[in-house]
Amino acid sequence: MNSGLRVEVADTRERTTALTVAGDLDLNTADVLRRTVEGVLRDHRTAILDLTGVTFCDSSGLNALLRLRRHTQExxxxxxxxxxxxxxxxxxxxxxxxxxxxxxxxxxxxxEPHPPAATPPTA
Incomplete structure (x- = not known):
């Protein structure tokens, strides 16, 4: 049974966005991850994938991650x-x-390498 995959923006700091990924990352859902992350990367340079909620990952899921890595490098x-x-x-x-x-x-x-922007001091 496929529990599906949810990919949601969790936080954005300047050119970095974190996404939470939850569910099965497999043949049926790998394209969802790829399309979502590629969409985020149009506006942000770095994507952090919080994989805490991933319940299963097969070779298709790994392949999606490898393709995304190559895409980000390019x-x-x-x-x-x-x-x-x-x-x-x-x-x-x-x-x-x-x-x-x-x-x-x-x-x-x-x-940690992407701290939130400092709040400007009030006058």
Whole structure:
């Protein structure tokens, strides 16, 4: 049974956007991820994918991530993975793909290089 995939914008800071990804990332849903992230990358240089809610990822999902990474590199951007679940980490490790992605343990860690814009002082 396919539980579907939800990809939603969680936060945006200047040219970086974080998206939450939840559900199965597989043959039936990989294109949803690709189209959504490519759409975000039209206006933002970096995409952080919060993968906490991913319940399953197969080779089609991995292929979508690899294509997105290549797309971001070709357009001068970055694709960052945050909090991939254990099954996804195993897939990244077994395939060697984990060495080409920037992977953080949490969304908060992924945001550290992208602090919120400072609030201007009031006069």
């Amino acid at each position: 357009t001068g951007g970055r694709l960052v993975l945050a909090a991939p679940p254990a099954q996804m980490l195993r897939l990244l490790t077994i395939t060697g793909a984990g060495t080409i992605f920037t992977v953080y343990g949490s969304l908060a860690e992924a945001w």
